[in-house]
Amino acid sequence: GAVVSQHPSRVICKSGTSVKIECRSLDFQATTMFWYRQFPKQSLMLMATSNEGSKATYEQGVEKDKFLINHASLTLSTLTVTSAHPEDSSFYICSATGGGFVSGELFFGEGSRLTVL
């Protein structure tokens, strides 16, 4: 199956700093990538959808200036949490799909745990 890798797997930062999380498709071209947020014991909540080369589409209630998403290539999307605060601490997960896959088939990264002190 297709492989999606996230980095870093864990990051701890001070309040007010910015943190970047990378999501890479290792063996396929990801035309679309998705970013999710997951709080403890809760489901995955879609934050935004990004198509390569265009601006991300954010879900209602997600601040686009707070969570910057870049999908500049067919194998890499980044999520930058700007001016992070303790309430931004969460598990962030990406998923990706590409033109070679059946519609709806998504491949997930391993997740990145962000802790803001």
Place this chain on the structure above:
Amino acid sequence: GENVEQHPSTLSVQEGDSAVIKCTYSDSASNYFPWYKQELGKGPQLIIDIRSNVGEKKDQRIAVTLNKTAKHFSLHITETQPEDSAVYFCAASRNNDMRFGAGTRLTVKP
């Protein structure tokens, strides 16, 4: 938009017993229904999926059934093992727009 409900939220079974998790969805246009297993601190892993043109699919100890008319689908795990313990999520998707259920924490007691 799509709304996916999942039950039960927690499920505890004895090793060797079967486990059943049920989901309902609201958007009749959804056409892809995957199930994911998530272990602690990891991303979701696809374990089985079904499309709207199929009523049932089986892969070894895991099976999924879909009732399009009633808009519900179920995951069946037979002969459960302790390593099946995890959180399971159902999802419903249309054109890559995927929505998840709230998850079921399955515990298999040895």
